[in-house]
Amino acid sequence: MNGFFGMPRHHALLTVGILVFLVVAPTFIYPVFLMKVLCFALFACAFNLLLGYVGLLSFGHAMFFGGAAYITAHSAKVWGWPFELAILAGMATAAALGLIVGILAIRRQGIYFAMITLALAQMQYFLALQAKFTGGEDGIQKVPRGYLFGVIDLNNDLSLYAVVAVIFVAAFLLIYRIVHSPFGQVLKAIRENEPRATSLGYKADHYKLIAFVLSATLVGLAGSVKSIVFQLASLTDVHWTMSGEAVLMTLVGGLGTIFGPIAGAAVIISMENYLAQLGPWVTVVQGVIFVICVLAFRRGIVGELARLLRKSL
Numbered sequence: 601m602n603g604f605f606g607m608p609r610h611h612a613l614l615t616v617g618i619l620v621f622l623v624v625a626p627t628f629i630y631p632v633f634l635m636k637v638l639c640f641a642l643f644a645c646a647f648n649l650l651l652g653y654v655g656l657l658s659f660g661h662a663m664f665f666g667g668a669a670y671i672t673a674h675s676a677k678v679w680g681w682p683f684e685l686a687i688l689a690g691m692a693t694a695a696a697l698g699l700i701v702g703i704l705a706i707r708r709q710g711i712y713f714a715m716i717t718l719a720l721a722q723m724q725y726f727l728a729l730q731a732k733f734t735g736g737e738d739g740i741q742k743v744p745r746g747y748l749f750g751v752i753d754l755n756n757d758l759s760l761y762a763v764v765a766v767i768f769v770a771a772f773l774l775i776y777r778i779v780h781s782p783f784g785q786v787l788k789a790i791r792e793n794e795p796r797a798t799s800l801g802y803k804a805d806h807y808k809l810i811a812f813v814l815s816a817t818l819v820g821l822a823g824s825v826k827s828i829v830f831q832l833a834s835l836t837d838v839h840w841t842m843s844g845e846a847v848l849m850t851l852v853g854g855l856g857t858i859f860g861p862i863a864g865a866a867v868i869i870s871m872e873n874y875l876a877q878l879g880p881w882v883t884v885v886q887g888v889i890f891v892i893c894v895l896a897f898r899r900g901i902v903g904e905l906a907r908l909l910r911k912s913l
Contacts, residue, residue, distance in 0.1 A: 607776070614859055622765045631761040632829065637869045638768040639826040644849040644861030645775050646818035651847075652856035653779055654811045655791035657710075659843050660701065660717030661819050663724040664694040666838030668820030673740040673833035674733055683746045683754060687824045694820020695813055697724075702812035706805055718840060725838045739834030743827055754828070764825055771818055776858055778814065787811055819846075848886070852893050854900025863901045 607615060625634055643665060650656050668690030675686040705716040728734045735741070745754035754760045778784050789797040790804050798804050827833040836842065845868065853864025868886065875882050897904045 611776075611858070618862070619769065622769070626758060626761055631757040633869075633873060635761055635764045635829045636826070636873075637866050638764050639822050639829065640845070640849065640869055641862045641865035642768050642771050642825075643819055643822040644846055644853065644865045645772060645858075646815050646822065647846040648850045648855065648857075648861045649775055649778065649818070650811060650815040651850060652860075653784060653787050653791060654808055656706075656808065656812070657714045657847075658717040658812075658815075659714045659840065659847075660719075660721030661816070661846050662838050662840060662842035663701070663721040664697055664816040664819040665823035665826075665842055665846075666728065666833070666835075667697055667724060668694040668823040669827035669833040669837045670728065670734050670740065672824035673743040673827045676746060676828065677740060677743050678733070682750065683748050683828065686746075686828070687821070690824030690827070691817055691820045694823070695817040698813040698816025698820075699809075701816070702809045706809050706812060718843070721838070721840060721843060725835070725840070728835060728838050734833070737835060739832055740827075741832055743831040743833065745828055745831065760829065764829065767821070767825060771821060772862075775818065779858060783807070783810075848890060850900075852890065852900055854903035854906075857900065857902045857906065860900050860902035867901070 622634075643661075647658070647661050650658060650661075671693040672686045672690035675681040675689045676683070681689065701717060701720050704720070705713050708716055729736060745760060747753055748759075748763055752759050752763070754763065779787075786797065786802055786807055789800075790802070790807055794804050823837060826837070849864035849868050850861050851864070852867055853862065854860025867889075871886060871889070872882060875885060878885065893900065899907060
């Protein structure tokens with residue numbers, strides 16, 4: 601039985617639950633924290649589209665996240681572009697980077713694919729460190745939030761939160777449709793058995809390249825929005841550890857599950873926020889939790905909950 605947006609009933613109920621939470625959450629949780637969770641949840645969902653449904657492990661997705669953040673910040677601050685155009689500029693940059701990197705890396709598999717994406721991401725990191733328009737180690741600061749369509753003042757945290765929430769929901773629904781479309785079924789077939797998919801007449805490399813560009817574009821959207829929310833684009837956004845965070849969020853939440861990356865992002869960002877007083881030990885705590893999740897919850901939080909639910913039924 602299908603429900604909201606053509607979803608199975610349990611998916612529809614979860615989606616409605618998320619929507620209700622997003623509406624009421626600002627009454628008891630700081631909106632800026634919520635926006636950070638949404639940005640990284642979108643990052644993780646877009647990354648999961650590539651790893652969870654195509655089986656390609658990229659260690660270079662920070663280049664799309666940070667590249668889009670820099671272009672959006674520069675467009676808004678230096679060129680004076682409005683919010684919408686600055687976001688689109690960041691997404692277009694991420695899509696272009698995704699196409700270039702995809703063409704170079706997509707014919708490789710496994711560790712070779714991962715290492716190529718990591719190497720290219722590190723090249724971009726050093727470019728961001730040396731380039732003048734990125735601000736070097738200082739980054740691009742005091743990025744103006746501006747107005748949405750020239751009317752809605754985004755300097756108000758609640759107004760900006762509403763816009764970010766709408767962007768997240770729209771992007772999440774898009775990812776859901778991609779995964780559950782005929783195109784998504786081909787991606788899963790390629791993940792499970794690429795030679796067989798090829799023998800059936802599907803051009804695996806073309807499908808993987810399209811998925812890679814889609815993932816990069818949506819990651820770019822997350823990075824663009826993040827740079828507006830925090831009014832900052834910095835080297836942290838393009839550092840390899842940012843790619844590592846996407847992997848961590850996806851695995852903790854549940855690899856190959858549609859809602860898993862959201863749960864993983866919420867857990868990791870909450871840890872970083874509420875355990876900040878531990879300083880460098882936050883990384884150690886994250887590592888311990890990651891190991892526990894891998895050993896005890898191999899399917900991730902959402903994956904294990906889904907398994908238990910199926911058992912009970």
